[in-house]
Amino acid sequence: MDCCIIGTGYVGLVTGACLADMGHSVTCVDRDAAKVAALVRGEVPIYEAELEAVVRRNLDSGGLLFTGDIRSAVAGAEFVFITVDTPSDAEGNADLTHVDEVAREIAAALDGYKVIINKSTVPVGTTKRVERIIEESMRAHHEFDVVSNPEFLREGTAVFDFSNPARIIIGSDSQKAAMRMTALYRGLDAPLLITDPASAEMIKYASNAFLATKVSYINAIADLCEAVGADVREVSLGMGYDDRIGFEFLKAGPGFGGSCFPKDCRALLNIARENGYDFNLLQGVLVVNREQQERMVAKIERAAGGLQGTRIGALGLAFKANTDDVRESPAVAIVKMLLEKGAAVTVYDPEANDNAAEELAGAEFAPDAYAAVKDADVLVLLTEWDEFKWLDYGRVLSAMKSPVVVDTRNCLDPVVLRKLGFTYEGVGR
């Protein structure tokens, strides 16, 4: 089936490449000519496992094309995906400028029936809004349907997640469009929920906000565990065996970050406020998340015996492992607070150093983990990259000035470290 993807950001690129891998003919459009030129050469601008291989494979087979020409890409397609960014505006609302522009461009290019699919995370009501814009901007009348089809891809495992979805959500008032969408995804083995557009849009926000709630909940429990002498990892495990709770998203840490959870929680709060509901629970989730970063700084300060003039070796900047993304990264926020409190911080991340360079202008950047901890008073582990778990901690010990480790991800073994002579502090244990 012929698909056109508008916007080759994270979601667009993964969706386009994976649809091509399923055997569909896909044309991805972007107005950034340099980006299109790089993609045509098979160069993927983001760090995402397997993505470059999938892109190259489908470029070679001819199933995946990149272009700047939206008009002909839309004209040649039966399915048109909108995957442009919806950044937060100053009030925390999703900014729909790009979605609106694309809707007008699609309208100008319509030449027959098409299913127009919104995959960007957008406020409830956007499917209808896109429908209205297209109707108003169409030159000649053509039949079309707009469908909400939210994505649930996680950065770092997006290609796997596309092929192994927990569910496929199709929000449409049109039976014809819903049936076409069902045919498009026929190769994927997952429950398919066909619902109305508003519910589909809500499912995306409600899912992300719920997962964020789980993370804040376990971080609050971690704080209590420290007070009462319990170990939050044991508590998570014991809770997770209950199928009603599950093991996922119960890892205590420095708080959630990334381009989705914080933004989507704020957007859902605004949606609630605009509809006359005070979503205090979700407000609390964001408060706990901010406080968690502050708690980590206080923990580091205690471990170091003060921060003024203290040398800190910080391992990890990405908002989680296996990505180079530092958007709303708790690691970056914590390093910033440490710098503000007068610490000298040397940072290292296997993939995210460049992305954090501007925001952390006051920090020193090291080429590897051992260089980051050289002469440090405290080693602070901020992102759970595998390579930090397998460092030679004997070597780390001799490089540091004093043997103190604060592990904000609970990913190191305190027994091993203490045996080597380190003082170890985790989270909630």
Ligand code: UGA
């Ligand atoms: C999230 C959702 O998991 C995806 O389903 C969704 O499609 C995506 O947002 C999106 O809306 O585009 P992502 O932001 O890639 O995916 O990251 P997650 O793996 O969900 O992690 C989010 C944050 O929670 C990270 O900072 C992570 O470190 C933190 N986290 C996660 C914890 O602190 N503890 C946990 O147990 C799990």
